[in-house]
Amino acid sequence: MKVLVMIKGDGADEDKVAPTEAMFEEMNAYNEQLVNAGIMLAGEGLQSSSKGAKVVWDTSGEVSVVDGPFTEAKEIVAGYWIWQVSSLDEAVEWAKRCPSTPELRSVLEIRPYFEMEDFAKVVSPDVLEKEQALMDRIKEQHG
Template sequence: MKYLVMVEGSHADYEAMSGRGSAQSPAWDKESLTAMFDFMNTLNEELRASGEMLDGQGLTDPAETRLVSLDAEGRPVVTDGPYAETKEVLAGYWVLECASLERVTEIAARVARCPQPAGAPEYPVVIRRIDETGPSQD
């Protein structure tokens, strides 16, 4: 089965990773960033080697977000980020093909152990099964 595994963050977290900490998220130093990237790179390499990783990406700062909706006449309405009312945003994801929910849960628990500086906010790792019952994607 295929699963989408997501990690969350906030605009404050992206600022903190750039060395600009706040009350919500302490500044990351070079060692903390290196530990996080080393952890994620090792995890990704192992998931590729096992054949479970189909895709995975970290996402840029939510300040680069763009929302597109339609007005009453069907014209696009474009809004650029960041959004003060948004607490958490999608920070990164993996598309995994795993034999079971238990296996993807093991992987998510490992993701949750990613090193970060003391006092940094902790977010749950979100697992969603990908619905493959719909029309063919070809």
């Protein structure tokens, strides 16, 4: 089972604590455990929402762009991992070991990826084959 683990924090707290060497060392040790266990496929931190933008479609189809920061947001995604685990329970156990910053409220949200077979009842084999071909091309392009 492949899962996305999103590291979430409060939007208003985004710039309250600057990363320290100790924080990096602690997270590096955790990431090393994930790699040694063979479950970490990818993972990175994200820059502050002040350096980002949101593209928003309203119900009329209008598209607007909202520049960061997103301090009004209750939660923002600060980083992520992609893990290959045997079950959601395994992912939860690994997430519970994640280091945290005591001054900040943090949340790890774990969401399983869809697998092609999840769509087999609603999508034709031809469409699934085209989707798989796109995924294969992406792997060829980016490894």
